[in-house]
Amino acid sequence: MSGGLVNIRANLEEVSQRIKLAALRAGRSPEEVRLVAITKTVSVAAIREAMACGVRIFGESRVQEALPKTQELQGDNMSWHFVGHLQTNKTKQVVGLFDLIHSVDSLKLAMALEAAMGAWSGKTGSRQKVLVQVNISGEESKSGVSPEEVGVMLKGMAKCKVLSVVGLMTLPPRFDDPGDSRPFFRALQELARSIEKVGIDGVSMRELSMGMSGDYEVAIEEGATLVRIGNAIFERRNSEK
Numbered sequence: 001m002s003g004g005l006v007n008i009r010a011n012l013e014e015v016s017q018r019i020k021l022a023a024l025r026a027g028r029s030p031e032e033v034r035l036v037a038i039t040k041t042v043s044v045a046a047i048r049e050a051m052a053c054g055v056r057i058f059g060e061s062r063v064q065e066a067l068p069k070t071q072e073l074q075g076d077n078m079s080w081h082f083v084g085h086l087q088t089n090k091t092k093q094v095v096g097l098f099d100l101i102h103s104v105d106s107l108k109l110a111m112a113l114e115a116a117m118g119a120w121s122g123k124t125g126s127r128q129k130v131l132v133q134v135n136i137s138g139e140e141s142k143s144g145v146s147p148e149e150v151g152v153m154l155k156g157m158a159k160c161k162v163l164s165v166v167g168l169m170t171l172p173p174r175f176d177d178p179g180d181s182r183p184f185f186r187a188l189q190e191l192a193r194s195i196e197k198v199g200i201d202g203v204s205m206r207e208l209s210m211g212m213s214g215d216y217e218v219a220i221e222e223g224a225t226l227v228r229i230g231n232a233i234f235e236r237r238n239s240e241k
Ligand SMILES: *Cc1c(COP(=O)(O)O)cnc(C)c1O
Pocket: 038, 040, 061, 083, 084, 171, 212, 213, 214, 228, 229, 230, 231, 232
């Protein structure tokens, strides 16, 4: 069945093709880039359709909306990520639900997650993979630690026994021309490489979560390993409106 006027399969085919071409343009293997389908405001039926088309990673940005969806849709063939701003008083609600939290944007939040997940981690032997969200543009409206503070934050998190940092995430300003995002993506990549060079115990920089519907191809050219795409998959395209 098609999703009404929204042709999720066609949208996904186009997105996958563009991901592949962007990777090849940058001399990268397309397998290095994973698609995170962002499902905020998207129905469970539409998510199932995306699964049927082969999507395996889904991302939510609000805890309230994520809870029922992650309850209804669980399985070995799918994975949930959390990508939105997380309040410290909501950390208990996300325990054990997400394979990756992209948006750890303060040491305070990191410590709250560490505390909330202690018992779960002890019982299951699991660790919670996280990315540190960096406010690479310095916009006041954006969450994230400043590039200058990332080192201190990571050293502060080195004591964490539950959280495991596997990379960085950013959300640059929105531009009409996606090329304008390039310097911000490049800056995140350079920041990750400089952290790698210093080397912080227990911290890996293998993942770079950057790029959304409007600018994911540029992000891939600049080293993204996770692209977070919502509208380009779940919204009608102009020609269909
Ligand atoms: C909504 C959202 C996205 C996806 O944005 P689109 O423009 O729909 O692709 C990506 N990342 C975060 C953090 C989001 O909240």
